[in-house]
Amino acid sequence: MGRVATVNNIINFSCVDGPGSRLVIFMQGCNFNCKNCHNPYTIDMCDSCGDCVASCPANALSLTHNAQGKPKVEWHSELCTQCDTCLSICPKQSSPKTRQYSVPQVLALIRKQVFFINGITVSGGEATLQLPFIIELFQAIKSSDDLSHLSCMIDSNGYLATNAWQQVMPYLDGAMIDLKSWQQQTHRYITNRDNHRVFASLKLLAEQDKLYEIRLLHIPGVSDFDSEIDAVAAYLKQLPASVRVKLNAFQQHGVTGEARLWESCTEQQMQTLAARLTERGVANLILPNVYL
Amino acid sequence: MTPQARFAEISRNPLLSPKQKSGLLALEAEASIPYVAISAAVKQAMAQGAICDMFEGHAPFKPRYVLPDYAKYLKNGSEYLELAPAQDLDEALNALTIIYHHVPSVTNIPVYLGQLDDVLLPYCQGLDDDTIYRKLKLFWIMLDRTLPDAFMHVNIGPTDNIVCRTILRIDAELKQIAPNLTFMYDPAVTPDELLQIAASNICECSKPHIANYPIHASTFDQQGFGIVSCYNSLPLAGGANTLVRLNLKEVALQASSIGDFFTNVLPHYCQLTFELIDARATFLHQESNFFNSFLVQEGLIEESRFAPMFGIYGMAEAVNILQGTPDFNEDSLDKPSNHYGHNAAANELGHQISKALDAIVKSTPVKFGYNGRALLHSQGGMNTDRDVTPGVRIPYGTEPNPITHIQALAEHHQYYTSGISDILTIDETVKANPQAMMQLCKGALKLGFREFSANVATNDLVRVTGYMVKLSDIARYKEQGSRTNTTSLGADAAQNTNILARQPRVVAHELTPAHSK
Numbered sequence: 001m002g003r004v005a006t007v008n009n010i011i012n013f014s015c016v017d018g019p020g021s022r023l024v025i026f027m028q029g030c031n032f033n034c035k036n037c038h039n040p041y042t043i044d045m046c047d048s049c050g051d052c053v054a055s056c057p058a059n060a061l062s063l064t065h066n067a068q069g070k071p072k073v074e075w076h077s078e079l080c081t082q083c084d085t086c087l088s089i090c091p092k093q094s095s096p097k098t099r100q101y102s103v104p105q106v107l108a109l110i111r112k113q114v115f116f117i118n119g120i121t122v123s124g125g126e127a128t129l130q131l132p133f134i135i136e137l138f139q140a141i142k143s144s145d146d147l148s149h150l151s152c153m154i155d156s157n158g159y160l161a162t163n164a165w166q167q168v169m170p171y172l173d174g175a176m177i178d179l180k181s182w183q184q185q186t187h188r189y190i191t192n193r194d195n196h197r198v199f200a201s202l203k204l205l206a207e208q209d210k211l212y213e214i215r216l217l218h219i220p221g222v223s224d225f226d227s228e229i230d231a232v233a234a235y236l237k238q239l240p241a242s243v244r245v246k247l248n249a250f251q252q253h254g255v256t257g258e259a260r261l262w263e264s265c266t267e268q269q270m271q272t273l274a275a276r277l278t279e280r281g282v283a284n285l286i287l288p289n290v291y292l
Numbered sequence: 293m294t295p296q297a298r299f300a301e302i303s304r305n306p307l308l309s310p311k312q313k314s315g316l317l318a319l320e321a322e323a324s325i326p327y328v329a330i331s332a333a334v335k336q337a338m339a340q341g342a343i344c345d346m347f348e349g350h351a352p353f354k355p356r357y358v359l360p361d362y363a364k365y366l367k368n369g370s371e372y373l374e375l376a377p378a379q380d381l382d383e384a385l386n387a388l389t390i391i392y393h394h395v396p397s398v399t400n401i402p403v404y405l406g407q408l409d410d411v412l413l414p415y416c417q418g419l420d421d422d423t424i425y426r427k428l429k430l431f432w433i434m435l436d437r438t439l440p441d442a443f444m445h446v447n448i449g450p451t452d453n454i455v456c457r458t459i460l461r462i463d464a465e466l467k468q469i470a471p472n473l474t475f476m477y478d479p480a481v482t483p484d485e486l487l488q489i490a491a492s493n494i495c496e497c498s499k500p501h502i503a504n505y506p507i508h509a510s511t512f513d514q515q516g517f518g519i520v521s522c523y524n525s526l527p528l529a530g531g532a533n534t535l536v537r538l539n540l541k542e543v544a545l546q547a548s549s550i551g552d553f554f555t556n557v558l559p560h561y562c563q564l565t566f567e568l569i570d571a572r573a574t575f576l577h578q579e580s581n582f583f584n585s586f587l588v589q590e591g592l593i594e595e596s597r598f599a600p601m602f603g604i605y606g607m608a609e610a611v612n613i614l615q616g617t618p619d620f621n622e623d624s625l626d627k628p629s630n631h632y633g634h635n636a637a638a639n640e641l642g643h644q645i646s647k648a649l650d651a652i653v654k655s656t657p658v659k660f661g662y663n664g665r666a667l668l669h670s671q672g673g674m675n676t677d678r679d680v681t682p683g684v685r686i687p688y689g690t691e692p693n694p695i696t697h698i699q700a701l702a703e704h705h706q707y708y709t710s711g712i713s714d715i716l717t718i719d720e721t722v723k724a725n726p727q728a729m730m731q732l733c734k735g736a737l738k739l740g741f742r743e744f745s746a747n748v749a750t751n752d753l754v755r756v757t758g759y760m761v762k763l764s765d766i767a768r769y770k771e772q773g774s775r776t777n778t779t780s781l782g783a784d785a786a787q788n789t790n791i792l793a794r795q796p797r798v799v800a801h802e803l804t805p806a807h808s809k
Contacts, residue, residue, distance in 0.1 A: 013695045013732070015721040021728035116695045116735030118727060289724050 004100045005133040008042050008125060012113050018153040018176065018212060020118025023110060028098045030126040032157050033192040034180065036219060036262070038254035041087040042125040044094040048073045052086035052096050061086060061096055075099075103137050110147060119151030119173065128160040131168060138171035153212060157191075158198035165204055174212030175205050176246075182228040182235075190222065202239075211243050213286075218265050218273050219250040226273055233280035246286040247274060267291045295324060315400065322349040328571045337564045342542040345568065346398070346535050346603075346674070352572055353580035354396040356601070359518045360592040361529040362406040365391060366415070372586035381424070384415040385431050392439060395587070397521075401441040404520040404531075405471055409448045409455040416455060424454060429462050436468040443521040444471045450478035450505045452486050463500070464493045473500035474519040477737060480506075484730075491730035494746050495723045502744040504737045511709045515597070522672040523743045524711040527662055530597020532710070534572040537603030537671045538565050540610035540645065541680045550614050550641070554648055562602075562652045566666070569600040573660040599662035601710050602653050603671035607684040608632040611642045633686030633700050642684060643703040650707035667710030685714055694718055694732055694746075702739035716746045723748060 006028040014024045030043045037043065048071045050063040060079035064072050073096045086096050110120060120141070122134050138152040151173040158177040179198060181187040187195040205211035214236070216225050225232050236245055249265035274285050293301075302308070302316050327350045337343040348356060366384050369377040373391065378384040388406070395402035416424055435444070448456040456475075463473055475490045476482075482505075490500055501523060508517055508525050516528035526532055543561045547553035576582055577595065587593045611632040612619070632638045653668045661667075673682030681687045684704045691697050694716050701714050716736075722729050733744045 011693075013693050013728075015719075015725040015728040019727060020725065021731040113695050113699075113735070115738045116698070116732055118731050286724070289720060 002102055002104075003133045003136050004102050005106075005130045005137075006045065006098050007101050008039075008095060008098050010101075010109065012109075013116065014121070017121040017123060017155060018119060018174065019151065021116060022153070023113065023117050023120045024155075025101075025106065025120065025122045025127075027122060027124040027127045027130050028095065029129050030124055030157070031129060031159055031193070032126065032180075035190055035257060035259040036217065036222075036250055036255055037259075038251075040093045040254075040256050041090065041095040044092045046073060046090075046094045046096050046098065047092060049091070051091060052089045055085050055089045057081075057083065057085060103133070103140055106137055107140055107144070107147070110141070110150070114147065114150070117150065119153060121153040121155055121176075123155035126157050126159070127154055128156050128164070131160065131164055135168050135171065138168065142171050156201070158195075158201040159193060160201060161197065162200050162204050165201060169208060169210065172210055174210050175201075176213040176215060177202055177205065177211065178215045178217065180217060180223070182224050182232050186222075186224045190219075206239050206243065209240065209242075211239065213244040213246050214239065215246045215248055217248045217250055218270060220263055220265050220269050222262055223250075226276070229273075229276050230280065233277055233282050236277070236282045237280075241283065244284050244286050245277070245282060247288070249288050249291060251291075265291075295320065319347075319349070322351075325350045327351070328575045330568060330571050334564050334567050334571075337561065338568070340542060342539050342546075342561055343565055343568060344537050344539065345572065346537060348398055348534060348572070351580070352534060352576045354398075354582055355531050355533045355576065355598055356398045356535050357403050357520050357524060357526055357532040358395050358397055358587070358593060359404040359520060359526055359528050359531045360391070360395055360406075360587055362388065362391070362411045362592075364529075365590070365592050366411065368590070370586070370590055372590060378415060381412065381415040381419060381427055384412055385427060389431070389434065392435075396582075398535075399441060399443065401439050401444055403441075403443050403445055403524075404518050405435070405444060405446045407447045407516075407518060407528075408459065409451070409453050412455050413453055421454060421458070425458050425462070428455070428458050429466070432459075432462050432466060432468070432471075436466075436470045440470055442469050442472055445474060445518075445520045446471045447474050447476065447503075447518055448500070449476035449486075449490075449503075450482045452483055457486070457489070460489050460493055460500070464496045467497040472521075474503050474523075474743075475500040476503045476505040476508075476519075477733075478505040479734075479737075487733070488726065488730050491733055492726035494729055494733075495726045495748060498747050502733050502737065504740075504742050504744075507705075507740070507742055519711070519743070522711075523713040523745065524601065524669065525742070526667075526710060527597040527599065529591075529593050530599070530662065531593065532601045532667075533576050533598040533660055534569060535601040535603050535669065535671070536565050536568050536572065537605055537669075538562065539606045539680060540604055541606030541613065544606075544610035544613040547614065553614055554644075558645070558648060559652065562649070562656070565602060566656055566658065569602065569666060570659045573600055573658065577660045595660075597662060598660060599710070600658055600660070600666040601669040602649075602666040603669045604649060604684075605671045605673060605677070605682050606680040607642055607645065607670075607704075608681040608687050609679075610645065611638050614641065631690065633690065633697070634692060639700050639703075646684065646704045646707045668708050669710040670704065670708045670712035670714075672713045683712060683714070684708075691717060695735070698732075698736045698739060698741065702736070702741055705740050705742045708742065712742055713745055714741070714743075716744075718746050718748055720748060 007025055008028045009026045011024045014022045017024045026042065028042055029045050033043060050071060050073055053061045053063050053073060058079050058081050060076045062074045064074055066072065075097050080097065127134060141147045141150055141152055152171060153174050153176065154172060155176045180191050181195065184194055202211060202214065217223060218225060247270060249270045250262065251264050252260060270287060274287055277285060298320055299317060302313055305313065334343065366378040366387055369375045375387055378387050392402050392405065397403045448459050477487055490502060493499060503519050512527050517525050518528050519525050524532065538561055543557055544553060547557040583595045588595060615630065615638060617630045629635060630638060632642055650668055653666055657664050658666050670683030684701060686697060686700065697716055705712055729746065736744045
């Protein structure tokens with residue numbers, strides 16, 4: 001029937017989005033509104049208001065109307081210089097620079113570099129907002145002889161409901177889930193959402209042996225993994241031993257709004273948090289190898 | 293400056309060791325021998341920078357690269373060196389240590405140390421793993437300290453064996469510049485787990501290079517081949533008598549159109565290149581008396597297995613010139629571009645040029661060649677090159693992502709039988725993910741890369757973790773960073789540091805062929 005996804009970007013070689021070399025599809029749109037978001041222009045869908053069109057110094061944007069008079073912002077990638085002026089103009093934290101991809105189009109892209117990759121990862125934005133597309137894509141990969149060896153991973157904020165996870169589970173090799181904060185209140189402050197469903201997703205994926213990685217973003221003075229260290233450590237320890245616990249260090253660049261005032265996490269602060277988790281018996285910690 | 297003044301300057305140089313001074317004085321002497329006889333047209337092409345003799349000397353008295361049959365040497369011993377056949381690993385390593393000092397090359401340091409697992413395995417019978425490890429580790433340290441040249445090359449693989457594994461282990465532990473290391477990979481023979489060890493080593497120390505064994509093996513005969521120096525593949529028990537390189541950028545500048553380039557200008561400059569090759573090889577083979585060496589008399593090399601290397605460089609500039617594409621600048625970097633490496637038509641023109649060169653080199657007889665022919669080579673550059681890119685590479689700083697990079701260049705590799713080096717720069721995130729390095733390597737070899745060479749960038753921040761980074765932000769950060777660096781260091785201080793620095797002990801001699809002040 002041909003589902004189509006709205007995609008912000010596709011990267012054909014990534015070393016940080018799951019095991020091995022991966023093609024990563026960044027979907028447009030997110031249901032969180034994290035203050036610390038590094039790519040806020042992936043949060044909302046473009047509503048074709050047209051505010052960005054005049055601002056483009058390369059004339060790479062235009063506003064068209066369909067037969068019903070519905071407006072549509074068109075992005076002409078061949079003219080675009082990636083100056084990102086449109087992103088700073090956009091009143092909706094969105095981007096006019098998105099593309100629509102059908103499953104066959106994505107499969108063609110994958111086939112072009114199949115020898116170079118161990119798998120594909122859908123990320124975002126929040127990939128699971130376009131779950132039907134993901135299911136169709138993963139299904140197609142798993143049922144193609146030349147692609148079925150590729151692992152299919154989802155990088156998610158964990159807000160997807162458990163019954164929806166169940167639908168993709170047969171085609172899913174693993175998930176990387178962000179846990180933005182331990183306490184409900186802190187999570188709500190940072191993301192504008194509660195974290196009950198995140199914990200439910202983590203539990204389900206862990207039970208099904210599909211939790212590849214849990215990611216904790218340490219924002220000194222804002223996130224609460226250090227102040228809640230005992231509870232966090234106890235929680236991480238009860239996850240299967242194979243789950244990678246990836247500690248990410250908050251960095252200012254890319255963020256907007258009040259998060260610009262938050263201090264970046266230094267290597268020292270990261271090491272301290274890691275040492276305190278290790279002391280409490282948390283194994284399989286993955287630390288950043290680069291700090292800005 | 294008079295020759296005497298130059299000699300005096302070298303002898304007083306505060307930055308050079310006595311040995312480095314001796315080497316440079318010898319180069320000066322060689323440069324004062326009259327040049328081998330060549331036509332006025334070749335002289336002019338050399339003067340304009342279209343053809344380059346790689347500063348090999350005016351009248352070459354030794355081949356550029358020599359690949360002795362070390363297995364034969366250990367088996368037979370050497371009358372000239374007064375050595376009996378090796379009986380055990382100690383004797384084998386000792387005999388190798390001795391002969392390395394008698395194997396000449398353009399730099400006087402041997403560029404080929406042997407297919408060491410094949411060579412040494414017969415002498416490892418009955419030894420436990422730890423003994424082999426300790427002996428090879430001392431050998432490895434000796435090589436780096438006594439023969440300090442990054443172009444000195446050891447080969448291992450494609451089979452899985454204890455010497456191969458031990459060398460990979462030692463190389464990752466010691467992280468020495470020398471010796472350089474090539475791991476032969478054959479998908480039909482090499483286990484994935486062994487390739488993964490080699491790929492993990494690349495993440496540790498940018499070594500080894502992974503060679504596409506089946507492609508190389510099918511290029512040469514049963515007697516075999518070796519990978520030496522900067523990824524040159526050459527016949528075993530032979531080598532390269534000379535390397536002359538053609539600057540495709542200069543050739544393209546002489547052409548009035550793409551048609552003119554293919555029909556007239558390129559064939560013309562190729563003929564001039566062949567003339568220089570023949571003149572230089574003739575002196576080496578007929579006048580220098582090199583082939584009276586014990587290496588020949590004892591059957592460790594054969595004169596008929598030496599080939600001239602027909603080198604080319606500046607492909608990127610040639611293509612952009614022929615297509616009338618303006619130079620890259622900061623504004624055009626991120627745009628969809630018409631440039632070589634980024635555009636299908638530009639890449640295709642490059643492939644056509646390589647194909648044309650291949651046809652010319654395969655059909656042109658040379659006086660002293662491998663099966664009567666020279667071998668085409670994509671030459672990896674010298675530090676004297678300005679505004680011209682090595683070989684068929686994509687200009688440094690403009691490379692696309694690693695997969696696109698490989699896809700743009702893979703088509704060239706079939707033509708460059710004596711070697712082609714395309715160095716992929718991969719951002720630091722790969723260090724934590726050696727499996728990704730291995731997959732990239734497998735993909736490259738599958739597409740026909742003869743050699744997979746990767747550099748892990750240490751400070752480029754493309755993507756830090758599971759989020760995208762905006763290019764504009766990166767640019768801003770870099771700008772601020774560089775300003776800070778300049779302020780804190782101070783231009784004067786940096787300059788002084790350079791002036792006071794001695795020449796590094798271990799260097800790549802081929803890159804710096806002449807004394808420069």
